[in-house]
Amino acid sequence: MTHYDVVINGGGMAGAMLALGLSQLSQADGSALRIALIEKSLPEQNLHPGFDARSIALASHSQDLLQQLGLWPLLRELATPITAIQVSDQGHIGQVNLQAQDYSVPALGYVVELNPVGQLLYQQLQQHPAIDLLCPAQIQAWQQAPDKVTVTLDGDDQLSDRQFTTSLLVAADGNHSQIGRQLNLPRRQFDYQQSAIIANVQTAMPHQNRAFERFTPEGPIALLPMSGGRCSLVWCVSNGRANQLMDLDETAFLCELQQAFGYRLGRITRTGTRHCYPLVLDEVTRPWHHRVVLVGNAAHLLHPIAGQGFNLGLRDVAALVEQVRQVLSSVGASSENPTNLATPISVANHDDIGGYQMLSRYWQSRQADQAELVGMTSALALLFSNDHPVLAAGRNLGLMTMAACSSLKHMLAWQAMGKR
Structure with a gap:
């Protein structure tokens, strides 16, 4: 059975950028990570909900993160700068x-603009040897085990019933995330x-x-x-x-x-x-569970009042790439030092890709940022979306x-x- 280091469900902005960011990492032996990206539809079919007619605002810091992920050179020509607000x-x-x-x-x-960005990202995904783009397809079933997650696909004749395993399953499939709902993780929701x-x-x-x-x-x-x-x-x-x-x-x-x-x-x-x-707030308060993690809108859907929804999701992507990089660096250091060979990085101590220690560190790095931005956008939405004279005078x-x-x-x- 084929094994992938990381499987990403959902090929919108967060999922596509995560796949391309991870593809730049190398394992201790110099080989590339094996990555699979599962997606229902291609953007050129004008069916992909993540690459529709909308535009998104990238904060200046997001441009820095895209540069670190090696993606900014791809997007630079499609980006219109904001020089004043x-x-x-x-x-x-x-x-x-x-x-x-x-x-x-x-x-x-x-x-x-999401549509041309989507087409550009998919060109890169289709050309990258370390990424298997499984499309059109969706997950039929998945099952967690101590050392892996087994995934079964539902797709066209070529992909239907295809089964493989992964060390880490990432849900980047939007705020109606199939994986997130099946995990039944605690949520905080509010209808604006x-x-x-x-x-x-x-x-x-x-x-x-x-x-x-x-x-x-x-x-x-x-x-x-x-x-x-x-x-x-x-x-x-x-x-x-x-x-x-x-x-x-x-x-x-x-x-x-x-x-x-x-x-x-x-x-x-x-x-x-x-x-x-x-417009609703839909936040998963602890967006990970044994070898499964939610990123982007699958983890938090915000009010657009501050224009920070995608920027928060991009910080998820960058943090997850960094945690995988740290695991790979630890494996490399362990294999190069003979004194460490008795206790290699493995599933036994959970410091592998998708293991408890890695996902715990990931959430520690993201928890405060998510809580702060969710709180700020919710407060702004309630403060600046009413005509109460006291609040109107206060915000003015x-x-x-x-x-x-x-x-x-x-x-x-x-x-x-x-x-x-």
């Missing part, structure tokens, strides 16, 4: 303006009673690489700079309001958007296809204070860049 509150004068030049960085972040309308829009004035986040009584509106002079719209509103907006024709929708966003970029002239997504005062106090403003900037 304006945060404002509808109906109030308080606002904060952040400039990349004030922090000696080329950009506060970047915007990438909101939906996000996603679309690409054209404005009369050029965006000049500026990003805007505007808080309204119904929820935040974000416009992020894209290639071709377009902007990526994320408009969070109540579920009922979202249904109304989705039913409008283009002219009426643009009129409503203009009224909510204002004229910072002049008239909003066009919109592409609109998509609507319900907060924005005015932040604009006037350089230390508070710097804290916001570093948070936006994902740097602490």
Whole structure:
């Protein structure tokens, strides 16, 4: 039976980047890790939910992580830099303006479109000799054992009923993760009673690489700079309001958007296809169990108010790659030192890929970051998505204070860049 060092279920951004990041690691004998990536559909079929019409914001720190993973050179040409951010509150004068030049960085972040990124990543996955891309396929069954996980596939004639083992099974299959649900791990869930309308829009004035986040009584509106002079719209509103907006024709929708966003970029002239997504918090409070770990949206689905959802998932990916690298380094050091041969790194002491010690270290490195970001986004979503006069006055005062106090403003900037 074929054995893989790591099997990744789900080939969205997190899963694809994890596979490519792990593929750069070598074992003690110099051989590459054996990696399998299981995915239902290819992005060029326009069916993959992880590579649809949406765009995502990459924090500046995420660009550093992508550089470490060897992926930034692939994505650089597809990334639109954010050189300025304006945060404002509808109906109030308080606002904060952040400039990349004030922090000696080329950009506060970047915007990438998921569909072209997905096609580029899959080209790399298909060409890499250490990665078996099993697609179209999905897991039919899986079973944990002390030293391995056995996986059975359900796919086309070639892949159907194929069975193999792995040292580590990674669930990167989104917030409806099949593996996560079957493990029945403890969760913390909250329905914000909101939906996000996603679309690409054209404005009369050029965006000049500026990003805007505007808080309204119904929820935040974000416009992020894209290639071709377009902007990526994320408009969070109540579920009922979202249904109304989705039913409008283009002219009426643009009129409503203009009224909510204002004229910072002049008239909003066009919109592409609109998509609507319900907004919930869905956090697995301990996202690992014997030789199985959840990453990305499978581990934590956040409100988009701070634009940090994918950035948190990317930090999961980088941390997991680092833990695998440490295990491989320990194995290499043990094999090179004869005095250590009596107690080699093995399943017996659980310090192997997917073993208890490795996954425990991984979670120790991620727990505080996940808890902090989940808490921050939840608090912001509740604070900035209502019209209570006391809270509205408080957040306006907060924005005015932040604009006037350089230390508070710097804290916001570093948070936006994902740097602490």
